[in-house]
Amino acid sequence: MSYATTIDHVHNADHPTGWRRWVLSTNHKDIGTMYIIFGAFGALFGSTLSLLIRLQLAHPHGTLLSGGEFQIYNIVITAHGLLMIFFFVMPVLIGGFGNWFVPLMIGAPDMAFPRLNNISFWLLIPSLVLLTLSIVVGSGAGTGWTFYPPLSSIGHPDAAVDFMLVSLHLAGASSILGAINFITTIFNMRAPGMTMHKAPLFVWGILVTAFLLLLAVPVLAGAITMLLTDRGFGTSFFEPAGGGDPLLFQHLFWFFGHPEVYIMILPAFGVISQVISTFARKPVFGYLGMAYAMVSIGVIGFVVWAHHMFTVGMDVNANAYFTAATLIIAVPTGIKIFSWIATMWGGSLTFETPMLYAIGFIILFVIGGVTGVTLANGGVDISLHDTYFVVAHFHYVLSMGALFGIFAGFYYWFPKMTGKMIPEWMGNIHFWITFVGVNLIFFPMHFLGLAGMPRRIPDYPDAYSGWNYIASLGALLTFAGAIYFALIVYYGFKWGKKAPSNPWGPGATTLEWTLPSPPPFHTFETQPHVS
Amino acid sequence: MRGLQTIDSFLQDFSGLLCAHNACPRESEELPVPRLKAGAKDCKDPKGPKQSRKRLHLFLTLIFSFVPYLAHADHPKPWQMYYQDPVTPVMDHLYDFHTLLLCIEGTIVLIVGALLIYVIIRFRASKNAAPSKVAHNTLLEVIWTAIPVLILVFIAFPSFKLLYMMDVTPKADLTIKAIGNQWYWTYEYPDHNIRFDSNIVPEDQLKSGQFRLLEVDNRVIVPTHTNIRIITTSSDVLHSWAVPAFGVKRDSVPGRLNETWFHVKKEGVYYGQCSELCGVKHGFMPIVVEAVTKAQFEQWLVSKKNPAQTPSGG
Numbered sequence A: 001m002s003y004a005t006t007i008d009h010v011h012n013a014d015h016p017t018g019w020r021r022w023v024l025s026t027n028h029k030d031i032g033t034m035y036i037i038f039g040a041f042g043a044l045f046g047s048t049l050s051l052l053i054r055l056q057l058a059h060p061h062g063t064l065l066s067g068g069e070f071q072i073y074n075i076v077i078t079a080h081g082l083l084m085i086f087f088f089v090m091p092v093l094i095g096g097f098g099n100w101f102v103p104l105m106i107g108a109p110d111m112a113f114p115r116l117n118n119i120s121f122w123l124l125i126p127s128l129v130l131l132t133l134s135i136v137v138g139s140g141a142g143t144g145w146t147f148y149p150p151l152s153s154i155g156h157p158d159a160a161v162d163f164m165l166v167s168l169h170l171a172g173a174s175s176i177l178g179a180i181n182f183i184t185t186i187f188n189m190r191a192p193g194m195t196m197h198k199a200p201l202f203v204w205g206i207l208v209t210a211f212l213l214l215l216a217v218p219v220l221a222g223a224i225t226m227l228l229t230d231r232g233f234g235t236s237f238f239e240p241a242g243g244g245d246p247l248l249f250q251h252l253f254w255f256f257g258h259p260e261v262y263i264m265i266l267p268a269f270g271v272i273s274q275v276i277s278t279f280a281r282k283p284v285f286g287y288l289g290m291a292y293a294m295v296s297i298g299v300i301g302f303v304v305w306a307h308h309m310f311t312v313g314m315d316v317n318a319n320a321y322f323t324a325a326t327l328i329i330a331v332p333t334g335i336k337i338f339s340w341i342a343t344m345w346g347g348s349l350t351f352e353t354p355m356l357y358a359i360g361f362i363i364l365f366v367i368g369g370v371t372g373v374t375l376a377n378g379g380v381d382i383s384l385h386d387t388y389f390v391v392a393h394f395h396y397v398l399s400m401g402a403l404f405g406i407f408a409g410f411y412y413w414f415p416k417m418t419g420k421m422i423p424e425w426m427g428n429i430h431f432w433i434t435f436v437g438v439n440l441i442f443f444p445m446h447f448l449g450l451a452g453m454p455r456r457i458p459d460y461p462d463a464y465s466g467w468n469y470i471a472s473l474g475a476l477l478t479f480a481g482a483i484y485f486a487l488i489v490y491y492g493f494k495w496g497k498k499a500p501s502n503p504w505g506p507g508a509t510t511l512e513w514t515l516p517s518p519p520p521f522h523t524f525e526t527q528p529h530v531s
Numbered sequence B: 001m002r003g004l005q006t007i008d009s010f011l012q013d014f015s016g017l018l019c020a021h022n023a024c025p026r027e028s029e030e031l032p033v034p035r036l037k038a039g040a041k042d043c044k045d046p047k048g049p050k051q052s053r054k055r056l057h058l059f060l061t062l063i064f065s066f067v068p069y070l071a072h073a074d075h076p077k078p079w080q081m082y083y084q085d086p087v088t089p090v091m092d093h094l095y096d097f098h099t100l101l102l103c104i105e106g107t108i109v110l111i112v113g114a115l116l117i118y119v120i121i122r123f124r125a126s127k128n129a130a131p132s133k134v135a136h137n138t139l140l141e142v143i144w145t146a147i148p149v150l151i152l153v154f155i156a157f158p159s160f161k162l163l164y165m166m167d168v169t170p171k172a173d174l175t176i177k178a179i180g181n182q183w184y185w186t187y188e189y190p191d192h193n194i195r196f197d198s199n200i201v202p203e204d205q206l207k208s209g210q211f212r213l214l215e216v217d218n219r220v221i222v223p224t225h226t227n228i229r230i231i232t233t234s235s236d237v238l239h240s241w242a243v244p245a246f247g248v249k250r251d252s253v254p255g256r257l258n259e260t261w262f263h264v265k266k267e268g269v270y271y272g273q274c275s276e277l278c279g280v281k282h283g284f285m286p287i288v289v290e291a292v293t294k295a296q297f298e299q300w301l302v303s304k305k306n307p308a309q310t311p312s313g314g
């Protein structure tokens, strides 16, 4: 029926209204918007859980999450990790910004497979429902986001973990379909004249991310399936009593898991490149080096996974190999950092909110990167693995890296997406609150980790209370910043001044700034030509 | 030093964290002991890394001089910012190497920070209205690829040395098996037919000076100056046997026997915690190793075989 309708109204029925516009959407901008709203919801959910964690840990003897002998605590940390990764960072950066701006930046009318795009998004809804169920069903899934067996098999007999695993299956399917869509779009739908070597770096970031997803997520799917059959059908892939091996799971998980961490950061790299070039009013320095640094990070990212497993008792030569391979990743990462600074060098810098976030990103990502280099050394990692030092490391690259990338992108593209401006001073205040807040939370965690505090514990020896208290204060501040952010966005929608097609001046050279703000429902119906 | 110790003990009294009778060997009590090198043979090395570690210690103590706890810790101290006091040759090396890394990485962060600040000040729009158009500089790009490579090569050598040193268990004089259970440890001394469980001491049974969440009813007793092989495994889910002051952390995996080793140089009590999420009481299965002299250890073995005269802590 809808097919016939489409034929009938070939000139104007392609702008559906009401619920059809969203539920049946095949429009990359609408789908991008839905991803961003969905991601905002995931962020709210996930950060509320993180606040609970920090309240539990604010003082020794915490009892807030002590239900079920602290099973509640374990559920909360598990759900926090999964929500932030699969329901906040990935939907916003890839589904949200990717959908909105990849077609616009390459001058394509839409994604290559608009209906696939629709199903990619809608798969996430049941996925989130299942994850939520895994929190409340039975005694809940308290396995950590890495859900290592046997804790996730014999250690969690009721259905909660099954819900969690099926949830990840759906999220994974969504990601794979999205990845296929992005790869096809980027390879085939660039406007005439836009060679790959002219594509904006954000497009490169999404392209490399899509390849990582396409190659890594199926491995996760395999591991999840094996775990599900271990749990429900009496196989024993990971069950030593039946000849299986718990470490096999860890290898499979991290073969996915390490690329996954780059999946979360490469799109942010892309955003930061666009923002810095815009506000430095200069083209990106060393464009080709930047693009191929991302490609090599993607490639090397597949051969370093066991740096998460230095304590499991692998052969020493394997540990040495994974040390070396992991150290090598720091080289392309360094190239990116120096190229960003070189882009700013000689520029004509202004410090609008997106630029503040981009500069904050650089310095904080460097801190997270160097602690990564520390952890890369198999010998040193023995002392730091599964301590708060690791928590500090990955939050510097995620809670400051990926999150700052998201905020930079949000403030940068908000005028384009909504046609409204957010007053600069409001965004500036938000930046400073967030910057101070996250550093207060995560910097002391380095000290806790060095002093030996294990991660994932609901209460700690009293000696660790000082830094934990500081971290919890930081969490309160950050959370206040998040509420303030929601108010800013509301203000922007309601009272924001009308945005011109290019609010950022001559530095904003990518194609989306040639369109009105907000862009019409369909864009580039006739192909633009890029010189 | 005396001043530091005064503040030290004041703050400990203040926070109700009195040291256990034998828990805080001071730097001055340190005995000159043979060090173990990567080749795993005993050899005397009176200055070398030990001295440099002291110097780094001093350096860090100066940097963080408001934190009087850096010099000697075998359990965590309030506001501690760095490692616990190393008491094995492996942890000595690990400590030194980490400090080296910290210096290199700190320098990198400072350089990037300084460059950013310079760029922000020098090239703000009000100072530099006309942006340059330079977008390439091959030489520069080669340099910032090559220098990190050199730094990493420089890091890799001591890194591998440490890794292999940890891996090769020197001829062990004592073997202990640590079996993780939900949620306590079982220890076996296979050569001596000893086996016991080690459970956390609940808060209401702590004696004064004992650490909440760190104390166990039955400690692992080991002799100092002895190569000890530790074998970890598990009876249920994953756990991880870790003692920070030893530089030891080894996952205990059901169906596997993992091996690592340590050689304690100082008598004392050393605390660790399970370091792999293992369920609801993961935070409540600590590890306590008490290192005693060889003679005391022999006594303990005898008492263990003849339980009538068990001394405390055994």
Ligand code: HEM
Pocket (backbone or CB within 6 Å): A146, A261, A262, A264, A265, A307, A308, A326, A327, A329, A330, A333, A368, A369, A370, A371, A372, A373, A375, A376, A377, A381, A384, A385, A386, A390, A393, A394, A397, A398, A401, A402
């Ligand atoms: C210079 C680049 C990096 C290096 C050398 C590096 C190295 C490492 C190593 C060795 C670990 C394992 C630590 C342990 O568990 O003992 C680790 C953990 C982790 N890293 Fe990185 N990392 C780098 C960048 C990143 C980036 C860019 C991200 C994400 C945006 C990231 C996210 C994580 C996460 C999430 C974990 C912890 C996973 C877990 O155990 O739950 N890292 N990193």
Ligand SMILES: [Cu+2]
Pocket (backbone or CB within 6 Å): A257, A258, A261, A304, A305, A307, A308
């Ligand atoms: Cu990794």
Ligand SMILES: [Cu+2]
Pocket (backbone or CB within 6 Å): B238, B239, B240, B274, B275, B276, B277, B278, B279, B281, B282, B283, B285
């Ligand atoms: Cu545990």
